[in-house]
Amino acid sequence: MLDYPHLAALAAVIRTGSFERAAQQLNVTPSAVSQRIKLLEERLGTVLVVRGQPCTATEVGQRLCQHVEQVALLENSLQESLPGLQAESQPVTLRIAVNADSLATWFIPVMAKSEGYLFDLVLHDQDHSAEWLRRGEVMAAVTGHSAPVQGCDCHPLGALRYVATASPEYCARWFADGFNELAAARAPCLIFNQKDRLQTEWLRQVLGANVHPPLHWLPSSQAFVDAALAGIGWGMNPEPLVVDHLRGGRLIALKPDQPLDVPLFWQQSRIVRPVLGHVTRAVMHAARTVLVPL
Numbered sequence: 001m002l003d004y005p006h007l008a009a010l011a012a013v014i015r016t017g018s019f020e021r022a023a024q025q026l027n028v029t030p031s032a033v034s035q036r037i038k039l040l041e042e043r044l045g046t047v048l049v050v051r052g053q054p055c056t057a058t059e060v061g062q063r064l065c066q067h068v069e070q071v072a073l074l075e076n077s078l079q080e081s082l083p084g085l086q087a088e089s090q091p092v093t094l095r096i097a098v099n100a101d102s103l104a105t106w107f108i109p110v111m112a113k114s115e116g117y118l119f120d121l122v123l124h125d126q127d128h129s130a131e132w133l134r135r136g137e138v139m140a141a142v143t144g145h146s147a148p149v150q151g152c153d154c155h156p157l158g159a160l161r162y163v164a165t166a167s168p169e170y171c172a173r174w175f176a177d178g179f180n181e182l183a184a185a186r187a188p189c190l191i192f193n194q195k196d197r198l199q200t201e202w203l204r205q206v207l208g209a210n211v212h213p214p215l216h217w218l219p220s221s222q223a224f225v226d227a228a229l230a231g232i233g234w235g236m237n238p239e240p241l242v243v244d245h246l247r248g249g250r251l252i253a254l255k256p257d258q259p260l261d262v263p264l265f266w267q268q269s270r271i272v273r274p275v276l277g278h279v280t281r282a283v284m285h286a287a288r289t290v291l292v293p294l
Contacts, residue, residue, distance in 0.1 A: 003043075007068040009036035010048055010057075014065050015093065015120060017054025066136045069093060073139075073275045094279065095120040097129040097141035100192070101160060102264065104221035105240045106290040107142070113282040125195040126264060133267055140268035140276060142283075152267045155284060158291025159261035164202055164254040165242050166234035171252050173231075179254050181207050189213040190224055190235030198236040202260045236260060240290055261292055 012022035013033060023030040041048050048061035057065060072092045094117050098107055103121065111119055122132055126144035133141050133149045148154040166174075174187035184207060189199050203211045216233045218224055224235050225242060228251055237251075239259065245251040266283050268276055 002064075002067075003036075003040065004068065004071070006036040006040040007064060009033045010040060010061060011065045011068045013037060013049055013055050014057045014061065017056075019055070062135070062137055066095075066139075069095065069139070070269075070271055073272050091116060091118045093118040093120050094140070094276075095122065095138045097122040097124050097132040097138045097143070099124065099126040099129060099142060099264075100219075100221050101238045101241075102126075102142050105160065105238050106286045107283075109286045109289075110279065110282045113286075114279050117279075125193070126262065127197070128195055130267065133269070139272050140266065140279075143265050143267055144263060145267070146263065146265055149267055151271070152269055153273060155266045155280065156294050157264045157266055157284065157287035158293055159263045160290075161239040161292050162198055162202070162236040162260045162262065163239050163242060163246070163256075164199075164206075164234060164258075164260075165228050165237045165246070165251045166254060167229055167231040168249065168252055170228075170231040170234065171254070174234075175254070179206075181209055181211060184211045185213055187213055188233040189215055190218055190227055190233040191215045192224070193217065193219050198260060198262070202236055202258075205260065206255055206258050263294055264291065 009022060009026060012025050013019055016022050016025060019030045019033050023033045026033065037049055044060070046060050047058050048064065050056045050058060069092070073094075094114070096119065098121055100123050103123065122129075122138055124132065126142065129141040130143045130145040130149050132138040133143075133152055142157070146154065146156070175183050177183065184203060191199055199213075200210075203209070216227065218227055221238070221241065224237055225245070227233055228235055228237060228242075229245065234254060242251055246253060264287070266280065266287075268280060
């Protein structure tokens with residue numbers, strides 16, 4: 001049988017990144033946390049924690065962290081029907097993968113409606129967040145994949161609409177003769193990170209060609225909007241973040257009739273389906289208020 005106090009120590013080290021912070025969370029000494037991890041590793045015959053700054057989990061360590069968090073969720077649900085059970089001193093943590101633009105536009109209300117939980121959000125592009133589910137490192141994910149990951153339920157949410165936007169001054173400088181392939185190849189473009197394909201997809205959709213403009217790398221949803229307002233570059237901004245700027249003339253849509261809609265889906269592990277039911281309902285409700293119907 002697994003020793004759950006030892007597993008709790010492992011999860012605390014991995015989630016906080018250090019033995020000292022894990023000790024503070026568990027209200028024990030760092031040496032006690034270290035001893036629990038050592039005993040667990042000796043019993044299982046494998047390394048579970050890669051010591052460093054921060055501490056990280058091995059593959060086996062990560063699987064055990066996910067297991068103990070699932071157990072905590074299930075025990076938390078039992079307390080509602082069995083009030084005689086002693087409540088945990090620490091709230092249960094939900095580890096969820098979500099893309100930055102969803103977090104910036106509609107996911108915060110989900111957290112507000114899910115009282116009693118702590119959130120550990122993993123920020124990742126919607127085209128790659130399903131990998132976290134496949135590896136068992138998160139319990140649920142906002143993803144662009146419609147095919148259910150093995151062992152998961154999949155719920156369509158809608159599409160997040162993106163608009164290619166730039167400031168009036170920027171457009172006057174770079175697109176004085178209109179938005180065309182030659183101008184697009186010269187005008188500086190905003191990109192989130194190496195996995196961000198939105199600008200490339202939109203250029204191909206609008207111009208029917210593979211265009212490679214100069215790039216500004218800005219890994220922040222709000223920085224994308226601020227950089228467009230400042231005339232630094234053009235980029236694909238979520239419509240909910242820029243709609244007021246478009247109405248006020250502070251930003252211009254490069255092609256108003258050609259937005260880019262990115263479908264999103266909510267996938268969650270079936271193991272925790274009964275526990276995350278109200279979270280899933282909050283996700284569906286919040287998504288409907290912002291996303292375009294599929």
